[in-house]
Amino acid sequence: MSAGKQASLRRQLIVRMLAMMLPLFILLWVIAYFSSQYFINAAFDRSLIRRTYALADRVEVLQGQVQVDLPVAARELLVFDQEDLLFHSVVNPAGQVIDGEQDMPPLPAYQRIRPGQLILYDGVKDGERVRVAVFALSLKGTSARGTALVEVGETLSHRSAMADRATLAIVAPMLLMTLTAALAIAYGVGRGLEPLSRLRDRLSARKAFDLSPVPLEETPAELRPFLDEINSLLQRLSEAVESQSRFVADAAHQLRTPIAGIRAQAEAALASARQEDARHALERIAQSSETMGTLVQKLLILARVDAAENTLRLVRLDGVEVVREVAREWVPQALAKGVEIGFETRDSEAWVMGDAQLLHEMLSNLIDNALRYGGTRIGLMVHRSGHEVAWRVVDNGPGIPEAQRTAVFAPFHRLSGSVDGAGLGLTIVQRIAQLHGAQVRLQAGEGGVGLAVDVIFPAAPA
Ligand SMILES: Nc1ncnc2c1ncn2[C@@H]1O[C@H](COP(=O)(O)OP(=O)(O)O)[C@@H](O)[C@H]1O
Ligand SMILES: [Mg+2]
Known part of the structure; x- marks a missing residue:
């Protein structure tokens, strides 16, 4: 595996965390969106209802004629809003608009309104989505008959802006938290791995054949079992190396005497040998045993150098x-x-x-x-x-x-x-x-x- 492709613990953790957080995050976003929509709608609807009742209060019947008594100041108050377009209409029992807009979005077909009832519904006016409250004002007890319809509507821009802001207010901290957590992981992993790089430095500073155990202080608990294994491996290894070089040293030592003996005998025999080919053979033996002596000598030195390592x-x-x-x-x-x-x-x-x-x-x-x-x-x-x-x-x-x-x-x-x-x-x-x-x-x-x-x-x- 090349160094570049090695899985980084840090990256793995962050990727896993983000992969887990992402669906959660989307879910939270959806929940935040719908719940803030719900609560904000409820609040805005209440104020729409209040305005509708306020307008209904201004409806009066004079000699059988339904009228709206709305002073200019009150009218302005009723229909003015900073962000939304407000509109209203009052319809008499005969179905004629006696005040306000002519083209209110119609009540949904499935809705039937009974006298005294107030209904809220969504519609479209001038190409824009609107929310409308309609109140069926019963004219019983007046000189007129039937019901008048009092309607107040508004566009939705304020609501949706509020809902967006509320959603953001929930989601943004969560996003911030996720990013902070990712940073904390990146930093934490770096800090957590510091003992590892210190350990690496200590290992690389070792002499070539240093098989002494790795010191365990300052190492995190998670690394302990790992280091224990390494140490036990080093222990076994150094025992094996030691017994090997002891064996070589012993063997070389044991060989020294017989080889010296062979050489001495060959030289002695050479001194008294008469025949030419016997002399020749004895010379070869003496020479070979000298070479063998050197070999054994060097083996012994090598084994001693190995043994010197630890002392x-x-x-x-x-x-x-x-x-x-x-x-x-x-x-x-x-x-x-x-x-x-x-x-x-x-x-x-x-x-x-x-x-x-x-x-x-x-x-x-x-x-x-x-x-x-x-x-x-x-x-x-x-x-x-x-x-x-x-x-x-x-x-x-x-x-x-x-x-x-x-x-x-x-x-x-x-x-x-x-x-x-x-x-x-x-x-x-x-x-x-x-x-x-x-x-x-x-x-x-x-x-x-x-x-x-x-x-x-x-x-x-x-
Ligand atoms: N100074 C040198 N000049 C030429 N060749 C050399 C020299 N030193 C070493 N060598 C070559 O390197 C080989 C290995 O040397 P060494 O490990 O000392 O073994 P040895 O001397 O026991 O043969 C020698 O056999 C020789 O062929
Ligand atoms: Mg040599």
């Missing part, structure tokens, strides 16, 4: 001093082979954090290689630059082809043509470098001839 105490060491010391030790062997060995440095000191014994072992392996496979000159150098200290072992031999420069670090990997040797030298070098947080780089030597091995350490803090 390692790095101290401040002057690289110039260490390299010069090891170089001096190798001078006799180099001279015996006719190889010139030189040491140079620009710096008077170059401090690193290290284990003297392991660094000695590392350098010895590199010099041993240069002596074995290199040419006639070996150079040792120590340079400090910025935050790094570089050690270099360079020779003028055949070098290692670029394509092989990674593979030679693998255990038992040797270039064709290298006769003896166990193929463990560079493996040991790399392991020791790793324990020091150092890097090993191979490149061509000076002028493209031979091999230059650089070990680059972080400089020790002053």
Whole structure:
């Protein structure tokens, strides 16, 4: 899975929450819309009814004639509204409009109005939706007969504006709440995951082969079972690694004595052997047992380096001093082979954090290689630059082809043509470098001839 496609916990939570909130939100909107419509209609209807009764109060009968006595001021009050168009009409028992509008929207066909009854209905007037209250005013007890119809209507713009506002007043906070919740989740998840990224930092800061348990402080409870599993895995792993390297060390140790015995016997037999082919065979045996001895020796060192991992105490060491010391030790062997060995440095000191014994072992392996496979000159150098200290072992031999420069670090990997040797030298070098947080780089030597091995350490803090 590529990093971009990895499901983000944060995004997942937010998407799920919004997916859950959306239908709820729509439902709430619908409920808010209809309920505010209902209550606002009820309030507006009440005022419409009041106006209708007020108008009905002004209807009087004079000598059998129905009339409306509506002073101008009262009329204005009755029909004036800031937002809505108000209109009215009064119809006498004969069906004639005696006041107000001629074309009131008709009462719905199914509605029958009885004397004394007031009915509210919806209609259309001049192309606009309107609400109308009609009151059947009984004229009983006057000089007229039958009923007069008193009607007051209004357009709906005020109502619907109010209903919209009421709906918004309910829905907007809800929307705000949802968005706030989404933000809170985004933030909360970020905060909640902080221990995870701290944990990652701690893990990535570990040394290469550190199998010690992950500390559990400061980790959220949800991560505990997970970390417990990881720790138990690390525990089992380090036990396995330990018993493996103990086994290798034991085996190597056990092999040392018999191999030394074979070699001693072969050499003794060689001294007294007369026949040429017997001498030849004995020489081969002596040589093979020497190679075997080296192999076993290197295995033992590798196992010891592995074991040193957990007990390692790095101290401040002057690289110039260490390299010069090891170089001096190798001078006799180099001279015996006719190889010139030189040491140079620009710096008077170059401090690193290290284990003297392991660094000695590392350098010895590199010099041993240069002596074995290199040419006639070996150079040792120590340079400090910025935050790094570089050690270099360079020779003028055949070098290692670029394509092989990674593979030679693998255990038992040797270039064709290298006769003896166990193929463990560079493996040991790399392991020791790793324990020091150092890097090993191979490149061509000076002028493209031979091999230059650089070990680059972080400089020790002053
Ligand atoms: N200085 C060198 N010049 C040329 N080849 C080298 C040099 N050092 C190492 N090699 C090659 O790398 C291989 C691995 O080296 P190493 O791990 O030390 O094993 P070993 O020396 O036991 O064979 C060697 O077998 C050799 O072929
Ligand atoms: Mg070697």
